[in-house]
Amino acid sequence: MNKKPMLALNLATFVIALGYSLIIPVMPFYMENLGAGGRELGWLTAVYALAQTICAPLWGALSDRIGRKPIISIGIIGYAISLFLFGLASSFWTLFIARSLSGILSSATSVASLAYVGDSSLEHERSKNMSQLGASMSVGVMIGPLLGGILAGYSLALPFFTGAAISFIAFILIVTLLPESIERSVQSHKRETFDFAHLRSMLLGSTGIILLLIFIVNFCQTGLQGITGLYFVDKFGFTTGQAGVIWMVLAGVLIVVQGFLTGPLEKRTGEKRLILIGIFCKALVAFAMVLTSGFVSVLVVFSLFAVSSAITVPTLNASLSKVANEHKGTLMGFASTAGNLSKVVAPLLAGYLYESNIELPYIVMGAIALIGVLICFIWIKRK
Incomplete structure (x- = not known):
C-alpha cells in the first residue's frame, strides 16, 4: 500500500478519535451552561454509540457498492458539520441532534477506512496497516482531552470549532x-451480484467466529475501562494526577505496540495464535486487577492491558478483511456494530x-475473556 493513501487514512482516523476525545473535558461544563445534568449526559453518550451500532453495517454495504472514498469523504465532512453544530448549540436538543x-x-469513516486497508494491503501487510490505524486513533484519544482542556480556557465552544476545522482539513486531504x-467495473459487478445467501453462509463460518471474538474483546475492554476510574478511587484513593499517569501510560503503550510491534509479531506467530495470546492476556489482566495492591502494580497490569488490546483488535480486523472477499465493507460494518454494541x-x-462488589466486574470480565480463549482455541484447531 502506498504511503500517501495510508497517510490520508491515518489522518482521517486520528481526526475521528480527536473529535471524540476533544470534548471529554468540556462536556460537563457545556452541559451545565445549558441547564442539563447527568441524565442528559448519559443520553448523549448512549445515542452516539447507538447511532454507530445501527449505521455501521449500512455504511459498509454502501461502500461495497459505490466505493470506499465517497463514504470516507461523506463521514469526514459530516463529522465537521456535527462538531460545528456542537459549538453553536444553545439547547440540549441541539446537542442531542x-x-x-x-x-x-x-461510523462511515471508520468502517470504510478499515475496508480500504483490507482492499489495498498485501496479505502480509494487513495487520501492520490495521495497527497503524489503531495507533492513529490512540494518538487522537491521548491528545484530544489535553487540547480540549487548553482551548476551553478561552471559550467552551472553541474545542468544537477547532475539531470542525481539523475535520475539514482532513476532508480536503x-x-x-x-x-x-x-475499480468502477468491479463496483458495477457488485451491484448486480450481491448475494445475501453467500453472506449468510460466511457469517455461519469462520467470519462469524471472528465477529464473535471482536464482540468479546471489545466487551471486556469497554467493561474494564468504564469502571476502572472509580475503582482507582474507591480501592486505592488515587489522586487525579496518579490516574492521569496511568491513562497516559496506557495510551503510550498502545501507540508503540500498535505502531511498531503488532505487524512483526503477527508474522512470527501467525494471526490466530496472536489473537489467542491477546485474549488470554486480557483474562490475566482482569484477574490480576483484583490482586493489585498499589500504584506500581496497577501500572504494570494496565501496561499488559494495553499490550493485549494493541495486538488483538487490529489482528482481528486483519483476519476479517482476508475472509470478507467482495463483502469487505459490509463485514467491517458488522465488526464495527459488534464493537459499538x-x-x-x-x-x-x-x-x-x-x-x-467492586472486584466482581473484573472476575466476570476475566471469565468472559476465558470463553473467548476457548472459542479462539477451537477456531485454531478447525481445518
Whole structure:
C-alpha cells in the first residue's frame, strides 16, 4: 500500500478519535451552561454509540457498492458539520441532534477506512496497516482531552470549532490524496451480484467466529475501562494526577505496540495464535486487577492491558478483511456494530456488578475473556 493513501487514512482516523476525545473535558461544563445534568449526559453518550451500532453495517454495504472514498469523504465532512453544530448549540436538543449526527457519520469513516486497508494491503501487510490505524486513533484519544482542556480556557465552544476545522482539513486531504481502492467495473459487478445467501453462509463460518471474538474483546475492554476510574478511587484513593499517569501510560503503550510491534509479531506467530495470546492476556489482566495492591502494580497490569488490546483488535480486523472477499465493507460494518454494541452493554453490566462488589466486574470480565480463549482455541484447531 502506498504511503500517501495510508497517510490520508491515518489522518482521517486520528481526526475521528480527536473529535471524540476533544470534548471529554468540556462536556460537563457545556452541559451545565445549558441547564442539563447527568441524565442528559448519559443520553448523549448512549445515542452516539447507538447511532454507530445501527449505521455501521449500512455504511459498509454502501461502500461495497459505490466505493470506499465517497463514504470516507461523506463521514469526514459530516463529522465537521456535527462538531460545528456542537459549538453553536444553545439547547440540549441541539446537542442531542449534533451528537446523533456525529455517531452516524463517524461510523462511515471508520468502517470504510478499515475496508480500504483490507482492499489495498498485501496479505502480509494487513495487520501492520490495521495497527497503524489503531495507533492513529490512540494518538487522537491521548491528545484530544489535553487540547480540549487548553482551548476551553478561552471559550467552551472553541474545542468544537477547532475539531470542525481539523475535520475539514482532513476532508480536503482525503479528496486530493486518496485514490479509490475499488475499480468502477468491479463496483458495477457488485451491484448486480450481491448475494445475501453467500453472506449468510460466511457469517455461519469462520467470519462469524471472528465477529464473535471482536464482540468479546471489545466487551471486556469497554467493561474494564468504564469502571476502572472509580475503582482507582474507591480501592486505592488515587489522586487525579496518579490516574492521569496511568491513562497516559496506557495510551503510550498502545501507540508503540500498535505502531511498531503488532505487524512483526503477527508474522512470527501467525494471526490466530496472536489473537489467542491477546485474549488470554486480557483474562490475566482482569484477574490480576483484583490482586493489585498499589500504584506500581496497577501500572504494570494496565501496561499488559494495553499490550493485549494493541495486538488483538487490529489482528482481528486483519483476519476479517482476508475472509470478507467482495463483502469487505459490509463485514467491517458488522465488526464495527459488534464493537459499538459492547460499548452500550458492557459499561451497564460492569456498573451493576460494581455496586454488588467492586472486584466482581473484573472476575466476570476475566471469565468472559476465558470463553473467548476457548472459542479462539477451537477456531485454531478447525481445518
